[in-house]
Amino acid sequence: MSLRYALIALLTGRPMTGYDVSKSFSSSVAHVWHAPDSQIYPELNRMERDGLLTSVEVPWGKKGTKKEYHVTDAGLADFRVWMESPLVPQRQRDPAYLKAAYFDFAAPGSVREQLRQQQAYWEEQLRMLEGTRATLVDRSHPTLAARLSKLNEREAELAVRYKVYAYDGLIARARTELAWIADGFALVEELHGS
Amino acid sequence: MSLRYALIALLTGRPMTGYDVSKSFSSSVAHVWHAPDSQIYPELNRMERDGLLTSVEVPWGKKGTKKEYHVTDAGLADFRVWMESPLVPQRQRDPAYLKAAYFDFAAPGSVREQLRQQQAYWEEQLRMLEGTRATLVDRSHPTLAARLSKLNEREAELAVRYKVYAYDGLIARARTELAWIADGFALVEELHGS
DNA sequence: ACAAAGTAACTATGGATATAGTTAGTTGGC
DNA sequence: GCCAACTAACTATATCCATAGTTACTTTGT
Numbered sequence: 001m002s003l004r005y006a007l008i009a010l011l012t013g014r015p016m017t018g019y020d021v022s023k024s025f026s027s028s029v030a031h032v033w034h035a036p037d038s039q040i041y042p043e044l045n046r047m048e049r050d051g052l053l054t055s056v057e058v059p060w061g062k063k064g065t066k067k068e069y070h071v072t073d074a075g076l077a078d079f080r081v082w083m084e085s086p087l088v089p090q091r092q093r094d095p096a097y098l099k100a101a102y103f104d105f106a107a108p109g110s111v112r113e114q115l116r117q118q119q120a121y122w123e124e125q126l127r128m129l130e131g132t133r134a135t136l137v138d139r140s141h142p143t144l145a146a147r148l149s150k151l152n153e154r155e156a157e158l159a160v161r162y163k164v165y166a167y168d169g170l171i172a173r174a175r176t177e178l179a180w181i182a183d184g185f186a187l188v189e190e191l192h193g194s
Numbered sequence: 195m196s197l198r199y200a201l202i203a204l205l206t207g208r209p210m211t212g213y214d215v216s217k218s219f220s221s222s223v224a225h226v227w228h229a230p231d232s233q234i235y236p237e238l239n240r241m242e243r244d245g246l247l248t249s250v251e252v253p254w255g256k257k258g259t260k261k262e263y264h265v266t267d268a269g270l271a272d273f274r275v276w277m278e279s280p281l282v283p284q285r286q287r288d289p290a291y292l293k294a295a296y297f298d299f300a301a302p303g304s305v306r307e308q309l310r311q312q313q314a315y316w317e318e319q320l321r322m323l324e325g326t327r328a329t330l331v332d333r334s335h336p337t338l339a340a341r342l343s344k345l346n347e348r349e350a351e352l353a354v355r356y357k358v359y360a361y362d363g364l365i366a367r368a369r370t371e372l373a374w375i376a377d378g379f380a381l382v383e384e385l386h387g388s
Numbered sequence: 389a390c391a392a393a394g395t396a397a398c399t400a401t402g403g404a405t406a407t408a409g410t411t412a413g414t415t416g417g418c
Numbered sequence: 419g420c421c422a423a424c425t426a427a428c429t430a431t432a433t434c435c436a437t438a439g440t441t442a443c444t445t446t447g448t
Contacts, residue, residue: 002289003404009296019426032292034285039405041428064413066426083300087290087308089315091228091435092364095196096281098226101360102203104352106277114281121283158298158385165381166295169374170286176370180363187359191352197434213396233435235398255444260396285405 003043006033008052008071008079014146015056015070018044024143028132031125031170044069052078100184108192115184122181126174133167136160197237200227202246202265202273208340209250209264212238218337222326225319225364238263246272294378302386309378316375320368327361330354 010016010024021044022037047053052075055067071079096118103111135141137160139148144163148156204210204218215238216231241247246269249261265273290312297305329335331354333342338357342350 001403002287002292006292009292017426018428022426031286032295033287036406037427038407038409038429041426060426061414064426080299083293083296084304086311087293090288090290092225093196093227093435094284096284097360097363098196098200098203099277099281100363101226101357102277103356103359104349105274110278117280155298161381161385162297163295165297165378166291168377169291169294172370172374173367176366177363180366183362184359187355191355195433211396212398216396230436231397232399232437232439235396254396287405 002033003035003039004047004052005079005082006035007040007043007047008075010143011053011069011071012076012079012147013143015068017058017066017068019066021069028141028143031129031132032166047075051075103188108188111188112185115181115188119178119181122174122177126171126178129167129171129174133164133171136163136167196227197229197233198241198246199273199276200229201234201237201241202269204337205247205263205265206270206273206341207337209262211252211260211262213260215263222335222337225323225326226360241269245269297382302382305382306379309375309382313372313375316368316371320365320372323361323365323368327358327365330357330361 006029007021010021010029016024018037018041022040025033025035025037025040044053048055048069052072053069054072055069057065058068060066099106099114106114132141136144139145139156139160144160147159151159200223201215204215204223210218212231212235216234219227219229219231219234238247242249242263246266247263248266249263251259252262254260293300293308300308326335330338333339333350333354338354341353345353
């Protein structure tokens with residue numbers, strides 16, 4: 001059900017077409033919530049049906065049209081209810097930790113290779129997160145900038161600070177993963193030599 | 195697909211009935227992989243059908259019987275293939291970070307309340323993880339002990355060290371979450387006063 | 389003797405998610 | 419003038435996962 005609220009959150013910044021939403025999801029918003037467009041388009045339709053969004057047909061080129069989704073008052077109210085409601089605790093389900101617990105079933109070379117892949121992934125994540133954080137701090141982030149233009153300075157300050165806070169959490173998490181991976185290299189070294 | 199390998203991993207320790215597996219999942223193994231029994235029983239059946247497990251009917255009381263699942267050589271081979279294969283990178287999908295990014299939509303009191311709930315959850319997690327880690331180090335953990343009895347000292351050392359390593363990662367993650375939550379309290383204080 | 393708690397093994401249903409397409413119009417480069 | 423890349427909006431299928439039951443037998447406490 002969080003997809004629905006991720007979509008409202010995104011659309012409070014500015015009205016968007018399904019395609020825009022899909023692009024936003026695969027770039028910046030994907031850091032906090034990933035979704036493929038096969039989920040996004042149907043969900044946008046359902047949300048319009050449920051009155052959380054309205055759509056406006058916008059011309060595109062000569063013949064084409066595109067649907068631009070706007071958050072309704074009901075949608076915003078629904079979002080606030082969700083924002084105020086307690087969070088259901090996350091289930092632990094991470095294949096990386098499951099694998100690590102049974103690394104003794106794999107060859108040391110394979111373990112090192114997998115650690116390298118995880119390291120590359122998290123380093124890339126970290127770079128992206130730090131880059132995005134910088135665009136939040138200087139308020140150049142496109143979606144954020146669109147939303148800020150509708151707010152007064154006090155409200156803008158809150159919006160920016162909480163977003164930076166969320167990214168700080170993600171960055172801390174990425175660093176923790178990288179530290180764990182570094183420990184993994186050291187452990188393989190200790191147990192199997194270099 | 196990881197559920198299948200989590201099940202094989204568990205059953206390499208000792209043969210178990212579906213019920214045993216379900217209990218293990220809701221206690222110790224749930225730290226790395228959660229699954230309800232509505233997933234476990236059908237998956238065990240499919241795995242038996244696919245030749246990864248065999249089952250032995252064991253009498254239970256006067257009239258009852260129970261099915262004890264054993265990992266087959268094919269199952270172990272399949273597990274090793276998975277253990278050696280690269281890990282698909284994680285999708286980020288965490289409602290806590292999504293919410294945090296939009297805390298300005300919620301009342302400060304509600305934010306504090308949600309932070310408190312998250313804090314309680316992660317403190318409890320941390321306690322459990324540290325408790326389980328201790329039973330791994332002193333080799334008193336039941337599932338681990340069962341597996342160790344089939345291994346020589348060198349193999350046992352590897353099995354223990356990697357399991358402790360996995361738990362160290364989970365513990366570090368829990369601590370990172372708690373530090374982030376503490377920063378959240380400080381931020382709410384700064385932005386809205388106490 | 390009986391009830392409560394525990395053990396065992398499921399099923400049913402709906403929603404969430406991943407993977408992989410499809411159809412059609414638009415823009416920019418050569 | 420045409421092709422590649424991009425924009426737009428999907429659909430189809432299968433699996434994963436969560437919630438909430440059901441049935442039936444066993445052990446333990448009183």
